[in-house]
Amino acid sequence: MPQHLTTTDPDFAARFEHLLSMKREDAPDVDAAVAAIIADVRERGDAAVIELTSKFDRLELTPETLAFSRAEIEAAVALVTPEDRAALELAAERIRAYHARQMPEDASWTDAAGATLGWRWTPVSAAGLYVPGGKAAYPSSVLMNAIPAKVAGVERLVVVCPTPGGVVNPLVILACEIAGVDEIYRIGGAQAVAALAYGTDTIRPVDKITGPGNAFVAAAKRRVFGKVGIDMIAGPSEILVIADRDNDPEWLALDLLSQAEHDEVAQSILVTDDAGFAAEVTAAVERLIPTLERAEIAGASWRDYGAVIVTKDLAEAAALSNRVAPEHLELCVADPEALAGEITHAGAIFLGAWTPEAIGDYIGGPNHVLPTARSARFSSGLSVLDFVKRTTMAKMTPAALAAIGPSAERLAQAESLQAHGLSVRARLDRLNEM
């Protein structure tokens, strides 16, 4: 049974705190195994990657067959139905249009002291995208990771995607094609992450690695962080729905279940100011679970981590949501814009009952790679900014240096960094001689 909480319950504070601190990670500790795999790939390159792929994916490769050939890509793409292709292309177009607006601008100005200051953004040169294989090979994730990289101007975009037993998902390959991916390798696990970070004879290294994966992939990304950049380490997913009584209980039940069906450790939370409506949604969820193909997963998630919270008003609902800092937040209320103004922490907000969260997963335009496990308190979803970096710029004139240099010299002295001070002093002395 999901948890039922009412903010007027005497034990509400403790129960809500428990809800916030529930440990939903079920990742096994694979760190030692991953360290060994990375060391092996650094040492033996292609040979290690090929052996590990044989072992874990039951697939025999050679350096020549690590990458998909052009003919293989075209053969895979030809298997996609025109309807699926059209849907993927519409999604790509909308994701591209949204992310194009995220490109940050360069700046340059000259201040009163005569110093010219500013910054410039440049793209990461090469990025690697991890795409999980098998059932969780989601073409939508390819678009959500690859398109921001290409919009940012990444020159070389590499996908690694394991194909256990050689099974290829044609939609994933098509998504790579649509997004402009430059190379696709049929490898996965920690060995693929190591190959991207350190390079092999066949696979040149990249500068940044993004994309979701299992415990091995997550541990490998943590380990190569520093050598390359990584995106966030994704945890189990969650949705919080704030709804007033003027909603169709079945719509909201489906929205809650669309999170629950992802994963046994996904979390779906309904927050409403109407106890009767809460009961209606709960009943709809229970009625719908057995009808789902993924009934077992969705049922386990709802039973173990689901929650229904009744508040005295919507302001209280917003305040609780801010403590959860949910990855996905639906505002199914009469004035969603007003309520959004009270939200301080959330990965993505879906405004109004006509905006089911699933729209954001596929086709809305915003990214579906979002901060999980309360990390929306301090981090953002994937964006073009993940594939660019900023170089700050400063230029002094002699007059500007004369104006502010002495303060730099003094602070350098205060920090006992003599050469710092002298590098300024040598120039100031020259000015005094002039």
Place this chain on the structure above:
Amino acid sequence: MPQHLTTTDPDFAARFEHLLSMKREDAPDVDAAVAAIIADVRERGDAAVIELTSKFDRLELTPETLAFSRAEIEAAVALVTPEDRAALELAAERIRAYHARQMPEDASWTDAAGATLGWRWTPVSAAGLYVPGGKAAYPSSVLMNAIPAKVAGVERLVVVCPTPGGVVNPLVILACEIAGVDEIYRIGGAQAVAALAYGTDTIRPVDKITGPGNAFVAAAKRRVFGKVGIDMIAGPSEILVIADRDNDPEWLALDLLSQAEHDEVAQSILVTDDAGFAAEVTAAVERLIPTLERAEIAGASWRDYGAVIVTKDLAEAAALSNRVAPEHLELCVADPEALAGEITHAGAIFLGAWTPEAIGDYIGGPNHVLPTARSARFSSGLSVLDFVKRTTMAKMTPAALAAIGPSAERLAQAESLQAHGLSVRARLDRLNEM
């Protein structure tokens, strides 16, 4: 002796590759010790922090004396000379003006399908700033970390700064005051990071931790990453100077040494198109080293990690610099703006010979917390963006859902996520009934 390379040398490629891959980290492996400290602080809170401070900092505290009192802050601040105060205030003012321009803008638009899309930026609620104690307690680092946080709108800004043996650096306390820091605790090491991440009875937890520290602090930040956000893990610092012959060799020697004096594992690299000028700068460096207070550190850095590279022209110099991706890059050439246009990876660029890197450390305005160890290939210096996060927004009208919903439904089916598709279908069916 520093390395001397000329791009026309037959073994240049191999030697440059060696320079790029030199391991400069000398951090001992303290991970197990740090894990134990964090577990202890999570378990026992204040008591653990107090015990560890007694052990490592030889300082006896109580829960009441963990924080600096108002009277203690004022007493420390009163010790600062008016000249030092004025320098710190000018630095703060310039850093604030620069970072104020970094505040990103919200966006909202309605597209052709009728979907209203956009994003909103909100500040991190509470941030913790680690300030090293002892000799490396740099007031400039307090400003560089704290001011972006306050510009971003962080409500609660906490500093932890160990005071081994009770010794307080008045300039550090004054920098906290000027920057608007809300709480200062006299604790450090992994125990301070753990207290910030998990909270104790006395210290409320924060959402993000930034700031430099020793191996224990770095390991602790890595471990609490996920529970809270962290900034980059700083490695040893480096400077690359590209210079033509029309420069004062001594100025450039001082610039190279102002990096070398930081740390035995700092790296200073001169790249010039003039072999004779290279020799002059090298001679000036050798001449100056013994005159420095930190002669031993600067000498070791220059001997072990310094490099002088002669190129055939400045374009080649820029290309080499891009492979290094230096933290600091000085362009001491006739047309620094033109050369800057060829730079793709660098933390900060200093344009022209009148802009010594030390200006950027203290007073220029840009941040001095910059990506080290070649990570400018994929990351940026500290900025206001590190203290805000983006929430994406989407709102569908019924017409917008009718236009793009079917594609979302199809992609959900292709990914076998049935409830996702049904959450869209339920709404589309309603529209068909209407």
